[in-house]
Amino acid sequence: MTDAPADPADEVVDLCRDLIRIDTSNYGDEDGPGERKAAEHVATLLDEVGIESRLYESEPGRTSVVAQWGGTPGGSRDGGLLLHGHLDVVPARAEDWQVDPFSGEVRDGYLWGRGAVDMKDFDAMLLAVVRARQRSGRVPDRPITLCFTADEEAGGHKGAQVLVEQHADELEGCTEAVGEVGGFSATVRGRRIYLVEAAEKGMAWLRLTARGRAGHGSMVNRDNAVSTLAAAVARIGAHEWPVRLTPAMRTLLAAVGDLAGEEATPENAEALVEEFGGAARMLGAVIRNTCNPTMLDAGYKVNVIPSEATAHVDGRFLPGHEDEFFATLATLVGDGIEIEAVSHQQPWETPYDGRLADAMTRSLLAEDPDAIVAPYLMSGGTDAKHFRKLGMASFGFAPLRLPADLDFTALFHGVDERVPVDALEFGARVFDRFLDEV
Known part of the structure; x- marks a missing residue:
């Protein structure tokens, strides 16, 4: 065990910055660096706090990470929970950006770089929360599977699909899954509405x-x-x-x-x-x-x-x-x-009710009491499409409290991708609360 902070908000920005600095550009073909270096980095971060992980490589360099965490006998009536993020990013042309897209630079209260929004921010939140809870002994009673995948930006065929088809034993018992592109705020008529992905x-x-x-x-x-x-x-x-x-x-x-x-x-x-x-x-x-x-x-x-x-x-x-x-x-x-x-x-839709939905709503309102929380349908696709083949109910929940004037959705795959530093810290606190209730 290390002596690093036990508050996940204290290291989430550094974790996200370090992940951004590892170029995992996915060109959708045989080009690109792959995810191996990032996967090894994630495995090391988990190993530092005593969590064993496994690397699965579908092709040379195309690497996913899986780890089992938490769970006590009789500790959950709802089966296992999969928490998943992807390690690859879409390419970026440095000449189009104000900063080097793989520098992880902090400027004007934002962390800049390819993946800051899609989705190394959630990878960092998840790692920060898991590491902090593991250090302090706050391990969930519910069994958790942690999964960081390759190739999501090209359909997940070399990442999540391979795990589902060839390593389903790692996902056995998981009845619900939480991943990216949900829990971020939009401001409507002066009120923040947090959008939780419940369909694709x-x-x-x-x-x-x-x-x-x-x-x-x-x-x-x-x-x-x-x-x-x-x-x-x-x-x-x-x-x-x-x-x-x-x-x-x-x-x-x-x-x-x-x-x-x-x-x-x-x-x-x-x-x-x-x-x-x-x-x-x-x-x-x-x-x-x-x-x-x-x-x-x-x-x-x-x-x-x-x-x-x-x-x-x-x-x-x-x-x-x-x-x-x-x-x-x-x-x-x-x-x-x-x-x-x-x-x-295939598309999917999960009813926004039950224990998991309640936990997401309560964890957001605990940090932002005057907000509104509602489900939405996402226009793009995520690895949830593959994991749902194993019967999991899915949500997207990467909580971010965003400024009203930030055109957040334009940053997905966009130039000058960036995330507010305080939004990352907010997300780590919310996700920590969420794990108290799952």
Whole structure:
């Protein structure tokens, strides 16, 4: 055991800074440094306080960490709890940033760097709380599985998916899971609302392929693959998907409606979402299915009409609305274009009630009594999609009390990613309280 502080808020910033300084950029291919160095660092931090961990490497350098912690005979009626975060980050171009994205610099009350928001902040909170509690003997009665994964930013296929499919014994007995992208605050009409992730959209990363007749660019060609594909992509990009309110978003918008003095309905949902300011770019995407064209590829010479053109689209569908999504997409694409799944993952939704939800709400309100806590549906995807295959109820809970003028959702995968130092400390205190009740 070390003599480091037993208050998790005392070391959470240093832990996050050190993790940011380890470049774990995930390019979605064979490039990049991998997560091995960060995984070894996490294993060392756990070992320092007497927690044994194991490293699982799906490919050279693509490394996840798992450890078992806590638990007493008869100590929990709810089964085990999985606490999970990922070690990889999306790439960053240093020339675009005000600071070196892997410097972990503290400036103007913020910790800057790639991963400060997504999601080395939560990794650091989790490590700080576990280390502090282990030192002081405050180990939860409930058995806890700690998991720090590889490859989440590319779908988790080399990280969480491998653990679920090849090392499920490490996750045996876990009935609930808590991970990233929830518990952060937004300010609406002067009130802080903490958004706890209780649902995720499904993912449909798709490749569209149009085929036609190759020929000379100077001649008439009514079987042009580029033209056919471009028209389909334009229809997809211009489509207005209808509003659909899922249980989590009905609850969240009802809370906003109370502040605005009106009942939340599908008809005013978009106006209520706009109350969130910058966060509306994310929340506006979770009251409907979405499909955004992201990549185009065709041809090899300006005067040659190619026989094939491809596009990639990023489709996300709401829980309960997958069939509607694919039926609409097929109509938009039209005939003669092949649709192939690059990654197809299911949506999920967990009712925001029960012991775990109550613990999250109480731990936040203990630190911020005048706030509102509500569930929401997240537009992106996390490793929860894989862990839920083992039957776990899932939430996203990485608590952060944020300034009203911070456009927080723009920092996910964005330039100048940063997190307030006091928000990290707040999160460590809240998560420590949360573990008292799980």
